[in-house]
Amino acid sequence: MKPLATLALGLVLLAPAAMAQEADILEGRKIAEEYCARCHDIEPGGKFKSYPPSFRAIAVYMDPEIIRMKIMQPDHNTIMPKYAMFINQTRLWNVVEYILSLETLEE
Ligand code: HEC
Structure with missing residues (x-):
């Protein structure tokens, strides 16, 4: 296996364990409404190919650990x-959990 693929697989396997701790999707939704909704479409059934990307598209295309990283350290x-300055780890995982929950919801 290529190193990158191994790494990605490792992240996929590790992430659920880290998230299982205290994920609270409703809390994540509140944070999303407060901090993210003015730019992102945070609703279930958000469009694909929009800019900024809808949370639903992010849920479908990105691994949890990458989503977390992009929130803490967005691209230049x-x-x-x-x-990173003002969201603690628990709140951060709640937002990530909320985003991921959109992957399975019907439109
Ligand atoms: C001021 C507008 C703005 C706010 C507020 C904002 N974002 Fe973003 N976000 C963007 C833009 C624009 C991008 C696309 C990255 C780029 O510029 O190419 C992005 C990208 C992302 C990505 C990576 C997606 C990708 O395909 O690279 C994630 C994950 C993300 N945002 C999550 C969040 C979360 C969670 C919040 C709230 C805590 C939030 N964003 C708040 C504008 C915003």
Whole structure:
């Protein structure tokens, strides 16, 4: 297996254990409404190919650990704020859990 594929697989296997601790999807939804909704479409059934990406599209295309990373350390030269300063790990995982919950919801 290529190193990158191994790494990705490792992240997929590790992430659920980390998230199982205190994920609270409703709390995640509140955080999303408060901090993210002015830019992202945070609703179930959000469009694909939109900019900024809808949370539903993010849920479908990205691994949990990558989502977490992108929230803490967004790409350079993006308008996306850096939340690392004021979202703690528990709240962060709640948002990630909320995003992931959209993957399975019907439109
Ligand atoms: C000021 C507008 C803005 C706010 C507020 C914002 N984002 Fe973003 N976000 C963006 C933009 C724009 C991108 C696309 C990255 C880029 O610029 O290419 C992005 C990208 C992302 C990505 C990576 C998706 C990808 O395909 O790279 C995640 C995950 C994300 N945002 C989550 C969040 C979360 C969670 C919040 C709230 C805590 C949030 N964002 C708040 C503008 C915002």
